[in-house]
Amino acid sequence: MTASLEVAEATVTARRPLDVAMTFQPLQHGKGDPCHRKAVDGSIWRTSVQNSGPVTYRLTQPDRHTVRCEAWGAGSEELVAGLGHLVGDHDDCQDFTPEHPILVEAHRRFPHLRLGRTDRLMEALVPAILEQRVHGIAASASWRRLVWKFGEPAPGPAPDGMRLPPTAEAWRRVPSWEFHRANVDPSRARTIVRCAQVADRLEKVIDLPREEANRRLMSIPGVGIWTAAEVAQRALGDSDALSVGDYHLAAVVGWSLLGKPIDDAEMVAYLEPIRPHRYRAIRLLQVSGSAVKPKFGPRTAPVDHSRH
Numbered sequence: 001m002t003a004s005l006e007v008a009e010a011t012v013t014a015r016r017p018l019d020v021a022m023t024f025q026p027l028q029h030g031k032g033d034p035c036h037r038k039a040v041d042g043s044i045w046r047t048s049v050q051n052s053g054p055v056t057y058r059l060t061q062p063d064r065h066t067v068r069c070e071a072w073g074a075g076s077e078e079l080v081a082g083l084g085h086l087v088g089d090h091d092d093c094q095d096f097t098p099e100h101p102i103l104v105e106a107h108r109r110f111p112h113l114r115l116g117r118t119d120r121l122m123e124a125l126v127p128a129i130l131e132q133r134v135h136g137i138a139a140s141a142s143w144r145r146l147v148w149k150f151g152e153p154a155p156g157p158a159p160d161g162m163r164l165p166p167t168a169e170a171w172r173r174v175p176s177w178e179f180h181r182a183n184v185d186p187s188r189a190r191t192i193v194r195c196a197q198v199a200d201r202l203e204k205v206i207d208l209p210r211e212e213a214n215r216r217l218m219s220i221p222g223v224g225i226w227t228a229a230e231v232a233q234r235a236l237g238d239s240d241a242l243s244v245g246d247y248h249l250a251a252v253v254g255w256s257l258l259g260k261p262i263d264d265a266e267m268v269a270y271l272e273p274i275r276p277h278r279y280r281a282i283r284l285l286q287v288s289g290s291a292v293k294p295k296f297g298p299r300t301a302p303v304d305h306s307r308h
Contacts, residue, residue, distance in 0.1 A: 006072065007156070008076035008079070009068070010071075010081075010083045013066055014065045014089045016112070017065055017111055018065070019061075019064070023087055023116045024044055029139070033143065034144060037162060044059040045058050048079065048120055048165065050074075052075045052077070052078045054073045054152065054155050055074070056156040058071075073156055082119060085116065087114065090237075095277075098277075100257055106287075113280070113284060118235050121202050121205060122168050122202065123165045124234040125202070125223075125231050128231055130188060132188055133188075146179075146182050147166065149178060150171070150174060168200075169196075171199075174192075195223065202220075206236060210232065217231060225244050226244060226245035229244065233279055239276055243279075244267070250262050250263050250264050252292065253270070258270070
């Protein structure tokens, strides 16, 4: 733990109720993620590397409408300046009017579901690449090993064991044998390095319209429609980013809403009427416990079909 007396603070008073733990759940990459920690007091600790430098931040929520943030490190002022977007205060779902009774009920029960945006593209992109074609547990283990090896210690009074996510420069320098030791195959390793080599250009997609942002992301060999959607969900807070190509998702949508499995094409067609909130609908199924998963079939992780 690296101590620091300098702390930046900010408070968001949201117009609608929110739940920080729920908003940040998709940002955690497995148990033991060195960049994410939920403390026994309920606070959320996270690390990031902002444009202005590294930051450790702690989020607390005294009530459903209030989020307080303390941040340490060179990137602390930048982080707290974007706190509203980070916790989803600007997430607008007024035009989300689902017709399926399961989604209607989930939306009624979880009005505090918010989709935040980190605006840190590489920090979302690398974990998504690691999750291609492997079980989520294996991807999380790879992430932990690589962050521990190539991420710097977290600034400020971070809980023991927290690290910063590696910078693009650090990812560019990872030797092939270190990827191998982390059980990352050469294809995913090459994709990570390619993205790191053009990270400055990729980070600029946060300011682009969604379709152009996806086009830029998928112009990198190895980044397909599934990976781009996973990045858009987390870095851009995209309420419509549907993870087409996920091994389980279409079947889950089918079983949950139709009582039968469907494929990707059927899922896309079925969810078309609720654009631009297809990802919001998926999150509602997840947080409400309404997502039905078949008891048969192999346990594996998402496959990014667009890469083939």
